[in-house]
Amino acid sequence: MQIQVSTDNFIHGDARVIEVAEQAVRSGLEHMDDRLTRIEVHIKDQNADKHGPDHILCTMEARPRGMAPMSAHHGGADIQAALKGSAKKLRARLTSVFDKADMHR
16 A cells, blocks of 8 residues: 655645654554555645644545545644544545445455
């Protein structure tokens, strides 16, 4: 599974942010590794320079083999919370879709 991480102009996509993003994806979706080709992680600061609750938005898009892409979004107070929330939501969506597909085999 390939993991791609991108950030907006207000979040510095340095090595530490990429490492945290990859760790969140792997811990949340590693058991589905053989069914996924790529995960795209997009991290955005919705309030730019201003601060506020849940101002970091993380969107994760999964590319399952032989299926349409699926995504999940989550807002958090910091990057780690947004990553964890979106990984949890994406895992739930993928689990549901994979379970349904497995029943039809």
